[in-house]
Amino acid sequence: MAEMDTSSGGGHKKGPGVKKGKKLSTRVDLTPMVDLGFLLITFFIFTTTMSQPTAMMLFLPKDADKPEDQNKAKESGVITILLGKDNNVFYYEGQLKVDGSNFKSSSFKEIRTVLIDKKRNTSEKDLVVILKPSSECNYKNVIDILDEMAINVLKRYALVDISEGEEQLVKISDAAGAATASK
């Protein structure tokens, strides 16, 4: 460490009667300065935004006007996921039966296992996931389910408008789910 030479050596010689100035130490106590430094560091660490927002790509299909232009999918390979109120998720495989017996309720935690099972049991070219958000679900649900597609590496999925019947079914199931939850 650099220190200043405070001794008066080499200067003019003091007489015997001249009082010698008291030698002051040049060492400064750095502790408060370090304290301050670290305080500022913590402040900047907490206020800094390191994580940049990311972006998720979504490709929309062009609306096919004629029914014969629309993509056909094998019934056994289709799984339809419906999003309801309060983070409720419903799904059915293939066509929805008239009595709604294959309409199952799920949640965002469980849907992953359902999708993994479906993926394992169906050949890749047949597998199509249809997403039908109802008017009650929120933006986060849609992103979550699209994210689920990315997480499980499902290449073929479509965001489709919900039909009137399904909307009703989701509403009823939502209400039923809320009733059992409050019991």
Add this chain to the structure above:
Amino acid sequence: MGRAKLPRKSTNIDMTAMCDVAFLLLSFFILTTKFKPSEAIAVTTPNSVAAKVAPQKDYVMVILDKDGKVFLEMDDEDKKEVIANTLNTTRGLKLDVKAFKKALFFGAPLGSMASFLAMPEDQRKGDKLPGIPVKDTANNELTVWMRVIKDTYLGQKEPAFLLKGDNLSKYPSFKAVIDAFKKNDILKFQMVTNPEAAPEGTDLWKMNQSGDKREE
């Protein structure tokens, strides 16, 4: 028993080195920190596993707040000028082009855009503004905006279309935005999210582990 005498050591430590490090770190953080610009529209974005960083320039961003109100933000001032002129001539809105250029975002029906622009900048807060009307499918004004924007960029490199939505906004307004995009043949857009790691054991996680490149 004679104990070996330890030389008494001073308890004073030389703090200089520590001080140096502290201030080095401090200067690093001061220089790298970027303060969040105070946002007029409060939006909490959802998380996703998407790894691509959202574009910071040449973007057209549609913001969806928690009440389902829609706002439009874009960064290219020259294009904004063109858009203002187009709106003035095609719709006769009498917009103040200068104010339009300087505006950070737009959030009013086309009819009241002029009074929106007359408002001082610091009073344009998301929760007090009406937003761009989209709910009515027959009169989705975002479609008009998107068409004007598309025409402005005609023959040039298209901007990145971004959608920044709040967790709590309902699906119908999201749908309305998608419809507005679709009607103008904007079939590719990006949704702004917060990064999140892929959950362990899933296919994506395995893919990342094996070092495969993910398709975006």
